[in-house]
Amino acid sequence: xxxxxxxxxxxxxxxxxxxxxxxxxxxxxxxxxxxxxxxxxxxxxxxxxxxxxxxxxxxxxxxxxxxxxxxxxxxxxxxxxxxxxxxxxxxxxxxxxxxxxxxxxxxxxxxxxxxxxxxxxxxxxxxxxxxxxxxxxxxxxxxxxxxxxxxxxxxxxxxxxxxxxxxxxxxxxxxxxxxxxxxxxxxxxxxxxxxxxxxxxxxxxxxxxxxxxxxxxxxxxxxxxxxxxxxxxxxxxxxxxxxxxxxxxxxxxxxxxxxxxxxxxxxxxxxxxxxxxxxxxxxxxxxxxxxxxxxxx
Amino acid sequence: xxxxxxxxxxxxxxxxxxxxxxxxxxxxxxxxxxxxxxxxxxxxxxxxxxxxxxxxxxxxxxxxxxxxxxxxxxxxxxxxxxxxxxxxxxxxxxxxxxxxxxxxxxxxxxxxxxxxxxxxxxxxxxxxxxxxxxxxxxxxxxxxxxxxxxxxxxxxxxxxxxxxxxxxxxxxxxxxxxxxxxxxxxxxxxxxxxxxxxxxxxxxxxxxxxxxxxxxxxxxxxxxxxxxxxxxxxxxxxxxxxxxxxxxxxxxxxxxxxxxxxxxxxxxxxxxxxxxxxxxxxxxxxxxxxxxxxxxxxxxxxxxxxxxxxxxxxxxxxxxxxxxxxxxxxxxxxxxxxxxxxxxxxxxxxxxxxxxxxxxxxxxxxxxxxxxxx
Numbered sequence: 001x002x003x004x005x006x007x008x009x010x011x012x013x014x015x016x017x018x019x020x021x022x023x024x025x026x027x028x029x030x031x032x033x034x035x036x037x038x039x040x041x042x043x044x045x046x047x048x049x050x051x052x053x054x055x056x057x058x059x060x061x062x063x064x065x066x067x068x069x070x071x072x073x074x075x076x077x078x079x080x081x082x083x084x085x086x087x088x089x090x091x092x093x094x095x096x097x098x099x100x101x102x103x104x105x106x107x108x109x110x111x112x113x114x115x116x117x118x119x120x121x122x123x124x125x126x127x128x129x130x131x132x133x134x135x136x137x138x139x140x141x142x143x144x145x146x147x148x149x150x151x152x153x154x155x156x157x158x159x160x161x162x163x164x165x166x167x168x169x170x171x172x173x174x175x176x177x178x179x180x181x182x183x184x185x186x187x188x189x190x191x192x193x194x195x196x197x198x199x200x201x202x203x204x205x206x207x208x209x210x211x212x213x214x215x216x217x218x219x220x221x222x223x224x225x226x227x228x229x230x231x232x233x234x235x236x237x238x239x240x241x242x243x244x245x246x247x248x249x250x251x252x253x254x255x256x257x258x259x260x261x262x263x264x265x266x267x268x269x270x271x272x273x274x275x276x277x278x279x280x281x282x283x284x285x286x287x288x289x290x291x292x293x294x295x296x297x
Numbered sequence: 298x299x300x301x302x303x304x305x306x307x308x309x310x311x312x313x314x315x316x317x318x319x320x321x322x323x324x325x326x327x328x329x330x331x332x333x334x335x336x337x338x339x340x341x342x343x344x345x346x347x348x349x350x351x352x353x354x355x356x357x358x359x360x361x362x363x364x365x366x367x368x369x370x371x372x373x374x375x376x377x378x379x380x381x382x383x384x385x386x387x388x389x390x391x392x393x394x395x396x397x398x399x400x401x402x403x404x405x406x407x408x409x410x411x412x413x414x415x416x417x418x419x420x421x422x423x424x425x426x427x428x429x430x431x432x433x434x435x436x437x438x439x440x441x442x443x444x445x446x447x448x449x450x451x452x453x454x455x456x457x458x459x460x461x462x463x464x465x466x467x468x469x470x471x472x473x474x475x476x477x478x479x480x481x482x483x484x485x486x487x488x489x490x491x492x493x494x495x496x497x498x499x500x501x502x503x504x505x506x507x508x509x510x511x512x513x514x515x516x517x518x519x520x521x522x523x524x525x526x527x528x529x530x531x532x533x534x535x536x537x538x539x540x541x542x543x544x545x546x547x548x549x550x551x552x553x554x555x556x557x558x559x560x561x562x563x564x565x566x567x568x569x570x571x572x573x574x575x576x577x578x579x580x581x582x583x584x585x586x587x588x589x590x591x592x593x594x595x596x597x598x599x600x601x602x603x604x605x606x607x608x609x610x611x612x613x614x615x616x617x618x619x620x621x622x623x624x625x626x627x628x629x630x631x632x633x634x635x636x637x638x639x640x641x642x643x644x645x646x647x648x649x650x651x652x653x654x655x656x657x658x659x660x661x662x663x664x665x666x667x668x669x670x671x
Binding site for chain 2: 018073074094097098099100101103104105107108109111112123135136137140142143153154155156157158159160161164165168181183184185186208210211213233235236237238239240275276277278
């Protein structure tokens with residue numbers, strides 16, 4: 001599922017400092033924010049929008065498709081399950097450091113209710129020129145421009161860099177899909193790749209991975225069957241072994257999850273893996289030319 | 298957070314699971330006293346690695362003098378790069394068979410996963426490969442909890458020497474322990490079968506989910522602290538994730554992904570990173586502390602600042618960094634590249650305070666920093 005300007009968005013934790021700042025940015029970028037949730041401020045209004053006591057109440061009174069959470073880790077499970085059980089089609093979970101067993105409970109609730117969870121620890125999704133959900137600099141035209149290259153990224157900061165590199169090469173983006181840096185996430189890199197493969201605006205995809213876990217190896221399996229070109233950058237080639245580099249997922253142990261394992265899997269799937277982010281732009285241009293030529297012949 | 302065997306077993310015991318009697322000791326004298334109390338015992342090196350047995354870190358002792366001799370050999374040895382500072386002196390247990398059992402947070406099924414094998418012991422990985430039919434797995438619906446008939450089904454057809462009821466009981470109790478301790482993993486290998494049909498945890502590997510540590514404070518005190526350099530410890534105390542590396546280019550970036558990509562780029566252009574340091578996420582207001590930590594490493598010859606603000610606002614990170622710069626007055630060259638949330642303000646701050654113009658392209662900043670450090 002890819003958000004669009006018609007989707008009704010509910011912001012859980014909208015009245016906080018970060019919730020306020022990012023809700024304003026989302027609205028400025030065209031997102032259809034219908035209200036927020038804060039049990040202590042139910043019935044008031046904030047940024048000219050209604051504040052509800054729960055996602056259940058918001059669904060009854062305004063209806064919503066997508067819930068996005070600005071909620072600290074300790075309260076994340078309750079808020080997420082409120083949104084899921086209220087009937088959210090999609091839950092964008094930005095929160096970092098949620099206890100993993102709470103995440104498993106969120107995932108079980110999402111399975112039972114048919115909710116698409118993105119994250120936790122995602123920076124969100126951007127459709128440049130149309131809408132955005134999350135904490136990405138979607139409003140910064142040096143970073144995001146409407147276009148036809150999709151991006152899948154585990155990291156928000158690296159995703160920002162890659163988006164910037166594309167714009168510096170005159171390439172705009174169809175969708176930026178942040179999947180999140182945690183070890184257990186609702187939407188994998190492979191899932192996001194599939195959404196972009198089916199998205200008619202997307203002509204090529206940049207997969208922005210990092211060491212740890214098996215997300216890139218799994219995405220490679222899907223990429224092998226794609227007709228759209230895929231270019232990848234995998235961060236952490238020079239990371240020391242057995243060191244956790246911040247993201248829960250980014251730990252290298254033994255041969256699993258290493259840079260080499262990911263690079264090999266991606267290259268075997270026909271994906272070009274670049275050595276530094278600045279090579280992404282030219283690699284995308286080259287891959288599209290190759291693909292267009294292939295289609296013409 | 299890793300727990301060594303005796304700390305993991307204490308957690309099991311507190312959850313009502315059977316473990317042998319044992320006493321952790323850090324001196325030969327303590328071992329003698331413990332061996333005197335327990336009788337025939339096993340001396341087990343307490344380091345968090347799976348290679349203890351093969352490295353000679355586990356020895357049977359049938360008398361106090363033998364326990365003393367074994368303790369002298371094991372205390373102070375190094376296994377898998379880890380110094381043995383403690384041993385567990387444990388009563389010898391007569392067991393007739395060894396099983397394997399673990400419960401962990403599984404990313405693939407997004408559920409707790411139970412793994413059980415009728416062929417446990419030292420060569421579990423090998424037996425899992427050669428006899429996969431003995432290895433059973435089952436995801437648990439975490440909102441419903443464990444379902445005993447499903448556990449019986451999991452074990453169906455395995456030769457368990459009539460101990461199935463006891464094993465199901467043990468698995469159910471271990472699942473309760475997994476939930477109440479916020480485990481990332483609990484692994485019991487071997488799970489020993491006693492002559493009377495009961496089972497007992499002969500070893501325990503327990504990893505506490507770091508993201509749950511805030512609500513498991515007293516449990517976390519029993520974990521093994523990560524081995525950190527003094528500078529890494531100082532950063533940890535300030536709430537920053539910092540790793541000292543052998544190179545010369547100091548790196549300040551936000552977010553783990555961008556920081557690793559910056560390290561990769563420094564290496565790609567012939568340089569060598571002096572550190573990993575993440576000030577993204579909730580830590581983006583700590584620019585001041587971050588600069589202090591990076592500069593405290595005496596091998597840093599140049600500093601590369603790469604900010605790509607998404608959630609982390611580059612203006613706020615830059616502000617903190619410049620405050621520290623004025624205070625510490627470093628003399629090493631610094632190179633900036635700043636993009637994303639707050640970039641206009643951040644660039645103005647750098648130009649105003651340091652009369653330095655940030656690079657438009659990351660690679661230019663990286664190559665400049667690498668050349669300056671050479």
